[in-house]
Amino acid sequence: MSAEFERLLAQFERFQSKIKKVDDQLANVERMQSEIAELEATASNADRSITIVAGPGGAIKDIQLTDKALSQQPQALSAALMSTIQEAVAEAARKQAAIVDDHMGGQLNVTDQVLETQAQLFGTSPQELRERMEQERPIRQTPLRPEEEYHEDYSHQDFLGSDQEQQSPPPPPAPSGGSAGDEFLQNLFNNDDHR
Structure with a gap:
């Protein structure tokens, strides 16, 4: 060759x-x-007369009311509904943050940010919310595939990403009139390296 x-x-x-x-x-x-x-997050009030199912972005997917819930005074029912909706939406946000962190290798710390914000809103500690989150998190049935074990932070790279360690410097130009294929590849990589 x-x-x-x-x-x-x-x-x-x-x-x-x-x-x-x-x-x-x-x-x-x-x-x-x-x-x-x-993603789905389910929350119920203390007597289980109200159950709310929230989805991604806090979208409410289902509201279930028992006869006991409907026998309450309107103001009490409204307050119980709002409280249960807030719990379901908060759980959905925690689950969504955990999924993002799992796939991004924890580089964004979305879960920590969500827990800090929710702790302030609910008057609790981030640690208490983290413990609740661990109880809610399902146990993964299958082991991680090798490609899921490590996720690089791509937030500061261009989409094609250039791995400086893996790339050798571009070869010097051919001394005299290289082939058209050589020129094409040279231009392709020079353009890619300077983005």
């Missing part, structure tokens, strides 16, 4: 590696979106 062919092959393999990385990132985002779409 000629040196030019080996260099072109190495550049092509780096390009394929970047495409695979983008595919993996998109697959992870799709899994996260799927988990968030299926």
Whole structure:
């Protein structure tokens, strides 16, 4: 093999590696979106006469009232409904934050931010909310797949991300009139590296 062919092959393999990385990132985002779409949080009042089911973004998916709930005075029923709705929405927010942190490797600390805010709103401590969250969290039935064990923080990278450690510096230009393929790949990688 000629040196030019080996260099072109190495550049092509780096390009394929970047495409695979983008595919993996998109697959992870799709899994996260799927988990968030299926999210449900259920809260009931103390006597279980009111049950609220909240979904992603705090959307109310279901309200269940027993005869006991309906026998209350309007103001008492309204207060119990509001309190139970707030609990269901808060639980949904905690679950959603946990899903985001799971898929982003905890880099964003969304869960901590949600717990701090909710602790202030509900007059409790973030630790108490964290304990409640651990009790609510289902036990994962299957072990993590290797691609789920580590998630890189992509927030400060361009979409194709350039791994400086993995990339070697671009080869020097060919001394005299390289091939059209060589010129195309050189321009592709030079443009990508300078974004």
